[in-house]
Amino acid sequence: MARYMLSVHSREGEVREPLTEEEMQRSHAQLGVIEREMAAEGAWVFSARLHEADTATVVHVSGDEVLTTDGPFAESKDHLGGFYLIEAADLDAALGWAAKVTAAIRVPIEVRPLAGFADAPHA
Amino acid sequence: MxxxxxxxxxxxxxxxxxxxxxxxxxxxxxxxxxxxxxxxxxxxxxxxxxxxxxxxxxxxxxxxxxxxxxxxxxxxxxxxxxxxxxxxxxxxxxxAEPDGPEGGGTVPDDRLRLIFTCCHPALSAEARVALTLRLLGGLSTAEVARAFLVAELTMAQRLVRTKRKIKAARIPYRVPEDEELPQRLRSVLAVIYLVYNAGVHNAGIAGPGLCAEAIRLARILSELMPDEPEVDGMLALVLLIESRRASRTRATAPSRCWTSRTVPGGTAP
CATH class of the missing domain: 1.10.1740 (Rna Polymerase Sigma Factor; Chain: A)
Known part of the structure; x- marks a missing residue:
């Protein structure tokens, strides 16, 4: 098994057709089904939704000093909005989940393999 | 009063x-x-x-x-x-209601905490300056916008985003611990200086007001942190520059342009 991050990206300032209340509820319901399916098949590891990119803060080292600056880190128009960490047999399986998620929320999903994954280290 | x-x-x-x-x-x-x-x-x-x-x-x-x-x-x-x-x-x-019914009791001074929240390094420099002027200086959004020559709507959005970040990221409302104090204080002093500078370079009606506001903020900070030499240094700096500000744009003999009203504060120990 391998682990993948399915990340949801939003484009800053992009005006999308706002979802109607009904569409929003349908989207939520679809996501609920997909997430339960992920859990049932043992694919689900972790998921999170993030605040807007401009709530990010960057910590970096300059010389001996640790500096804090306002984020986001990347000077980009596209920002991570949330992610799923899933376990899948291979990329095709991961892409299958991504296809389901993007169909439900109508936002592009990036699928990226995890090089390592650590649970809490033993004391 | x-x-x-x-x-x-x-x-x-x-x-x-x-x-x-x-x-x-x-x-x-x-x-x-x-x-x-x-x-x-x-x-x-x-x-x-x-x-x-x-x-x-x-x-x-x-x-x-x-x-x-x-x-x-x-x-x-x-x-x-x-x-x-x-x-x-x-x-x-x-x-709730630690004071008497119609006020008059002593109100604890929470401005120091607020200054450190407004000037947190996780906020952009523009955001820090704008929020400090808005919350501590009591300037309206329109006044802050005029001071920095941006549209009022732009400034309103900047303030909204800044407050949203404070809430979402949980930027704390407290005076930093000793070990973080030097870096955090530098950020506060930088904001005061930016406000002062904005006043010097703002040829419009907001200019003198911003300089006065920077001096007021420096004075408040100096009252609230009487043991910080950097704060006294900043207050002295802005007072001394202020006493010479009139001469920056006027061709008068330098010695006649000191504004004696502000010099004593700048040179007092």
Missing amino acids: HHTPDRAVDAPLIGRIFREESGRSVAALIAFCGDIDVAEDAVQEAFAIALRRWPEAGVPPNPGGWITTTARKRAIDRLRRDARGRDLLGEVAAL
Whole structure:
């Protein structure tokens, strides 16, 4: 098994057709089904939704000093909005989940393999 | 600050009191309810009430205390109206109404905490300056926008985003610990200096006002942190530059351009 991050990206300032209340509820319901399916098949590891990119803060080292600056880190128009960490047999399986998620929320999903994954280290 | 009843209580006087007192009241209200927007609105409402009441009843002996107490009542009313607010109120109930019914008691000075929140390094420099002027200086969004030559809507959005980040990222409302203090204080002093500089380079009507605001902030900080030489240094610096500001754009003999009114503060130990 391998682990993948399915990340949801939003484009800053992009005006999308706002979802109607009904569409929003349908989207939520679809996501609920997909997430339960992920859990049932043992694919689900972790998921999170993030605040807007401009709530990010960057910590970096300059010389001996640790500096804090306002984020986001990347000077980009596209920002991570949330992610799923899933376990899948291979990329095709991961892409299958991504296809389901993007169909439900109508936002592009990036699928990226995890090089390592650590649970809490033993004391 | 006691205003005798025979003195004319008009909008400009209340405006001056607003500029003097609103920072302290907003800081006290944030300490009370933990929400910048609720605090700002409550203080605005309290001043609106003052505008109606004071011309007839006279200015109370401690206008700042009156404003804070009145704002606290408005905040409680507002928080009672929504569910999330009721949770918040539960947490702050123990702190409610420490003063007498109509103010006058000593209001704890929470401005120092507020300065450090507004000047947190996780906020952009523009955001820090704008929020400091808005919350501690009591400037309106329009005034802050004019000072930095941006559209009012742009400034309003900047302030909204800044407050949203403070809330979402949970930027703390506290004076930093000793080990973080030097870096964090530098950020506060930088904001004061940026405000001063913005005043020097703003040829418009907002210029002198911003310089005065920077000096006022430096004085407040110096009162609140009497043991910090860097703070006294900043106050002295802006006072000395201020005393020479008039001569920057005038061809007069330099010695005649010192404004003696501001020099003593700049050179006092």
